[in-house]
Amino acid sequence: MDKLQKFVFDILTSKEVTLVIGYENGSANKPRPAFIREPSDSERLVFNEKCVLNLTVYLGTHCTNNPGKVAIFATLPALCSILQLASEHQIQTADLLVIYCKSNDEFEVFDDINKIEELVCKEEVVIDSKNSVLIETISKLSVEERFEYWTEQFSKCIKCYACRAACPLCYCTRCTVEINQPQWVHSPSHALGNFEWHIMRAMHMAGRCLNCDACANACPVDIPLNLLTKYMIRDIKEKFGEYTFSVNKGNLLSTFKPDDKETLIR
Amino acid sequence: MARIGVFICHCGENIGATVDCAKVAELSSRLEGVTYSVDYKYMCSDPGQTLIKKTIKEQNLTGVVVAACSPRMHEPTFRKACSEAGVNPYMVEMANIREHCSWVHDKGEATTQKAVDLVHMMVEKVKNNKPLQSIKVPVKKAALILGGGIAGIQTSLDIANAGHKVILVEREPSIGGHMSQLSETFPTLDCSQCILTPRMVEVAQNPNIELISYAELESLEGFIGNFKAKIRKKARSVDEKACTGCGLCTTKCPSRKIPSEFNENMGYRTAIYVPFPQAVPNKPVIDRENCTYYKIGKCKICEIVCPTKAIRFDQEDEIIEKEVGAIVLATGFNVLGTDFFPEYGYGKYKDVITGLQFERLASASGPTLGDIRRPSDGKIPEKIVFIACAGSRDPAKGIEYCSKICCMYTAKHAMLYKHKVPNGDASIFYMDIRAAGKMYEEFVRRAITEDEVHYIRGRVSRVYEKNGKLIVKGADTLLGGMPVEIEADMVVLATAGVASQGAEALAQKIHVSYDTHKFFTEAHPKLRPVETNTAGIFLAGACHAPKDIPESVSMASGAASKVIGLFSKSEMTREPLIAIVNRSAPPVYSSCAGCFLCISACPYQAIEKEELKDHRGKIMKTVAKVNPGLCQGCGTCVAFCRSNSIDIQGYSNEQVFAEIAALLNNDTV
Amino acid sequence: MDIEKYVILKPSVDAILKSLLASGKTIVAPVRKKDAVCFEKIDENSTVADDFVQTKLSLKSFAFPRYEKLFGFNKSQKNVTVNDFDFKQIPEIYLWGTKPCDASGFLALNAIFNWDFKDAIYNARQEKLTIITFSCFQSDENCFCTSVGGGPGGTAGSDILFTKVGDEKYIAEVISEKGSRIREQFSEFFLPTEAELKKEQYLAKIDQLLDKEIIKERLENFFESEIWKKQSERCLGCGACAYVCPACGCFDIQDEKSANQGSRIRCWDSCGFSQFTVHASGHNPRASQSQRWRQRLSHKFSIMPERLNVVGCTGCGRCSRACPVDMNLLEHLTSIMKMNHDG
């Protein structure tokens, strides 16, 4: 039993929590979500660099139905997610124990959301070099070429909404694509429908995107969706100076500063 | 199926000369949903309106499009006309074919086509319009006035005299505010108290006014017409009903060396005290910080001497709940203390005083009974220097604005000094003289010419003490910045007017916006100067910005008339063009996901949380709810809501989609 | 018709492809793109990929597109004209290099689209397909065709099946009328079969791990079982599995309109979506993900065999590969197998 498993074993035995959301090894030893209720099952848990899936996507459904406190494995983006979800009144942090995992025997435990905020404040949201390069390359294209690039990418989209399902912040009970009066987004996966869907999705992530890549990792046809939101993170940093997560700060688009940049005004 | 009537107005030549109105009518008639269309010379004229009404009945129309001038001009006219003929006013739209078409384009095919397109757009919109009923909000006809200075007094009296209940809450033991501290008032030099105290008495005697002094607002909930206020009435330690205000206690109280706030700390008061002789209510308060009994547990002399046994040492703060329909903020302002100015000695020098302190010196009821005497040694100053704009208009000090009253009261002070010390010498350092106001400029001139006050245009760089004198170092910019040095006996700083302390906390408590200087912000700088952005809360006097008495009083009456207007009906009627969060049957209840970010997007605090319960009363979902009493219909929340759970009546998403589609697909017509 | 066996040489197979292309036929075949192999319309210069286990998407979209306009209408002033579905627009397509699992997928779809109502549009598209299949000589841990009645050399659903035997030779099995038409067109290439030649030894080895009969029988008794909650706990409720599945036939009808025109569109849908079964009233008979997961499995492995007598799964393993949270179908079915008779 490694430290992490031991810890989970203990909190389940002591009944401090009744459910632990973590990772276990799935097919081909790829990590997958695991829901542990029995101390004995804590051996199944793993944590390694392959554990990228953002487990906070389960917080809404699994915590509301769960009797008692829930513990969850969290990576840095997941911590941001918890702050954002709390600020959007989607989770009760009171019955949540957050296990910030660095490795299977190095982790930090939080039961106070403010402590999480303190930690997250210190960590700047950074775009990894691989994607930064991609964003650069795309930005260098002519506007028509960029449109062609995305037309091709979006043409792969089959509208399975795995991106939506995997995103912890896509929690709406009725997504805008499901409204047809008026038809905000054309639901068939034709070119227009796909453009509308992906632009809307990105806009709804403005200032909220956790930079966790859940959307892109979930996409069965490998559309680099995360580039859209990653670009926006960069753009927002440039235009509004900061990109942070907070329980009480309010959302980028639901707040304003009188002296915000307005470079686009003609 | 929609039955829409389209009415094309020639507006005489205004439209007719450029747009082929007959053709527009002809083409419009072909639009799907249009059952009748006609053009006429003047639609807004009586025959024009009659034509519309007649057609509505004959064709039993469900909607109307009037293609004429700007809706900002005649929308109300035509909506009224149609509703008289039985069509819901919100089923009526206007196509602006004058300001946006005939007046800005040349005569021709294209212009006529554009007119048709605009009609087409509105026809499609009307198809998606829904009949709306105007919103009724009950109004509790009682007003809460916060602050009993001249502004609060004026508002209270105006509202009370209009026959409505008023609750006037004052933080201090007595009403009167800063005006009660003033000696004379510019530009007439009549005694401040002589004009104020009668008003104070009126307040006390007006049966419609409930005066709650020595009290503060604890909390506020509700919205326009329906506020619930909790007021904390601080323990006076005196039973107001029993007390006759004879004042015996104050004469017998042993602790007598407490600096008097009313006299700006230049005189003394007792521990049980009435701020000033004409106080209203004229009932003493025990200052528990300084009362011997509260400090060491014995004394109680006041209790012994009190003929009516009105002293209550065990009295506690009391929370009073009031229901009111409107609130007026009249919490006034403060002035900076001399300690704010390092260059003028950090308030170390006893004889460097503020304008307000000078008022007390000059006041017959003041510590010197109206003689101008130096606080330090009580000598009558032979040379006195007034420094205007002490802090004001000084970005370096964080105060960019002009305090507005200083120019006038400084002139007044100089005059008063000269009247009391005829052979004395008064100089005023100023930046500009701002004497805009009836008889104001004349007043300043009098100071200069008749009373020989020296006006020196320039700033004072430093004031320091040198063998019993105050050396004022400055420059005269009119003499090319020539250095000026005056050996003064006394220096009066016209310190900047600033927000009254606690203003920010109050603003947050009741959700009104305030500026960087903590002054409350008006709803519109030009057109809604006495309203706040929170419906039902109004502004009067210097809590909005520094103001002189006449301005405060007129603003107070302005606020009062707004309140009286609101109280003129038992129900407030509002246009139904407001945002609505959708609701549906269980198990869905609403598509709102309850992120409540809309709350921060709303400029009017109109969005609240609502708990939706099942038939057993179990909370199923907590979702957003728009308060129809507060929503002004800007639609910011609508555009913000990610799940599109909020829509706005009259500019609904369906209507906008229809307009866009119609405007860009004009190949049908 | 009975399956006819032939031998055909590699160059001849290539020649058939070439001459079909030359004759201007629409050929869809697997092509290697930078990130993956996918089926697309090819031309003379394209190189057909043959060394891959599985494409991300199945071939069902060629009979059952992601979206298709059933009919449209135009408004001009007050009169409306309806434009019915134009069957002539349906292209004739040769699906070259199909995998046996994809070919058999069409049998499931045929059953679905002809169960009670005969779906003219689907059938018309299906008619226009000629399915030229190549047996699998490689597989991965997600493949389980043999467990659901198929196999790396399965003939079901194909018109012709080529099985590579050695480097230069193929066994050609002509399965249908469409198949024999090709054989007749290129009869010189189709050589008589060689008795000793058995395709089995050349096929990918895929162990049979399940018994579809037992699974069917289990599912019928497991309706109330706890296993659905357990298995679906991590399911995110997206449509990935259904959309990559060659045998999923669920669709949604959408109306799209602009100011003066509109169309009725059929597009893919998935029983995994929470909104899939929501009634107009707001009531949702399958309110929880576990109910939806149960539906997905029951439909494929119990209801379809029962009513359409075909399994709704070809064992292609795409769903397992596509799932963001590793809802591994084979694993779940195995655990159902392992459970005792009544849950």
Add this chain to the structure above:
Amino acid sequence: MEFEPKIVAFVCNWCTYAGADLTGTSRIKYSNDVKIIRFPCTGRIDFMYLLKAFAEGADGIIVSGCHPNDCHYTSGNFHARRRWMVFEGLLNFIGIDSRRIVFSWISAAEGAKWAELVNKTVKSIQELGPYTQYQKVAGTFKKEVTNG
């Protein structure tokens, strides 16, 4: 003949719509290629409307409201401004030509500025030509849909 672009203007009722009224009352002539849709406030304008306008065949879009601090609702235009700053970035990155969207503040007093803005916009859209690239994409839901 010269290309006549289809341009929609999304404007707020209190400033720009009134400003355009003033253009009329002042009889200042401008191009008739621009047609106005009236909103209570720029804060009301959903970013999806811009996409819809392009999908319906707009070649250009004008979005205009009250100057900062002049908003009838005090902060609607501030919210809008943030929305557009973010949206513009995204559109650029996706390759939707933001030169086709003109954001502006026009007060009720700036009738002349409105005419100027319209003419400037028409000119620049004419230079860009019809927005065929997006209309091709939009066509997919208008024209016949064949194999996915």
